[in-house]
Amino acid sequence: MTARERVKSSLAHQEPDRVPRDLGSTPVTSITKVAYENLRRHLGMKEEKVIIADQIQQLPKIDEKLLDRLGIDTRAVSSSPPSNWELKIKEEGDYYFFTDEWGIIQRMPKAGGLYFDMAYHPLAEASKEDLKRYSWPDP
Numbered sequence: 001m002t003a004r005e006r007v008k009s010s011l012a013h014q015e016p017d018r019v020p021r022d023l024g025s026t027p028v029t030s031i032t033k034v035a036y037e038n039l040r041r042h043l044g045m046k047e048e049k050v051i052i053a054d055q056i057q058q059l060p061k062i063d064e065k066l067l068d069r070l071g072i073d074t075r076a077v078s079s080s081p082p083s084n085w086e087l088k089i090k091e092e093g094d095y096y097f098f099t100d101e102w103g104i105i106q107r108m109p110k111a112g113g114l115y116f117d118m119a120y121h122p123l124a125e126a127s128k129e130d131l132k133r134y135s136w137p138d139p
Contacts, residue, residue: 003073024062025074033058056106056116082137101137
């Protein structure tokens with residue numbers, strides 16, 4: 001069976017030739033940046049710059065070579081942020097931070113930080129009028 005046939009068979013509640021394998025096709029099935037780097041090192045794979053797919057959770061875009069090596073059947077499909085927004089990670093004191101496309105400030109400790117936490121939300125105490133005036137992201 002091909003990977004596609006295997007996954008489709010499972011979703012149709014039919015028995016595939018083996019259980020489909022998934023790594024990183026969704027945030028739920030991904031791996032943190034640190035664990036990903038450790039896995040690549042353990043497997044003796046060449047060290048490469050890790051591309052982060054989910055900035056908040058620090059989840060990497062899994063390299064195709066690793067997916068093939070582990071026999072992973074699934075692949076991630078993701079959307080892009082609005083064209084008028086760009087990720088800019090800044091530093092302030094002991095933290096890295098960025099403002100996402102929704103105006104939410106996310107921050108992560110420089111020392112030992114594994115993921116970003118919400119530090120500010122522009123609609124935290126919003127009224128109905130605030131919601132009407134809010135500048136919503138436009139894809």
